[in-house]
Amino acid sequence: MSMDTKNTEQNSEIKRKRYKRFALFVAAFLILGCTETKYANNIISAQAHSGRTDAQGGHRDNKNKSGLGSYHYHHGYAAHLHPGGVCPYSNNSSSEVTTRQNDATETKAAPVLKADDYKLIFDTAFYFTNNPDLQTTLGNDEQKLLEHFVNNGMAEGRKACSTFDVKIYKDNNSDLAELYGDDLKKYYEHYMNCGYKEDRIHN
Numbered sequence: 001m002s003m004d005t006k007n008t009e010q011n012s013e014i015k016r017k018r019y020k021r022f023a024l025f026v027a028a029f030l031i032l033g034c035t036e037t038k039y040a041n042n043i044i045s046a047q048a049h050s051g052r053t054d055a056q057g058g059h060r061d062n063k064n065k066s067g068l069g070s071y072h073y074h075h076g077y078a079a080h081l082h083p084g085g086v087c088p089y090s091n092n093s094s095s096e097v098t099t100r101q102n103d104a105t106e107t108k109a110a111p112v113l114k115a116d117d118y119k120l121i122f123d124t125a126f127y128f129t130n131n132p133d134l135q136t137t138l139g140n141d142e143q144k145l146l147e148h149f150v151n152n153g154m155a156e157g158r159k160a161c162s163t164f165d166v167k168i169y170k171d172n173n174s175d176l177a178e179l180y181g182d183d184l185k186k187y188y189e190h191y192m193n194c195g196y197k198e199d200r201i202h203n
Contacts, residue, residue, distance in 0.1 A: 172201040
């Protein structure tokens, strides 16, 4: 075998390896850009979106691809908000359980809710007193009342304290109405994360 033939074969092998590495890189990029995760019998589709992380660990989501508004956090978890300025994943003890899904991916369970995280929009005594339908079913149990408010009451637009009314907040902030429509829970979350500091009309 001549030296020229040997060099040609070596160059061809190098080019093949480079092409293979490039193809793997492109495939990995495409997979990360749009992943699909099976959860029970349903399929949840999660799409990546751009946005650099700022000093607080969150980032802008101006097109609201996450459905959480124009700003949210990740830092190792699914996109989420920080009610009252506190990360709901900060207490990752026994209340946070890791479950393995059908496709071998792991998802962390929702953390235990804390009343202090919702102090801007929730008061146990007020919620109990002003929602008589819950008095017989939940009693004056702070944790159960809070869980009801977060899981149901917010979506229903229930007033949970004397200082915040979600209907007034929605009616007086048309820029949010364009973003959130009739998803009342988003208005509560926006007030806790941004609206309170911006001194928006809320009551």
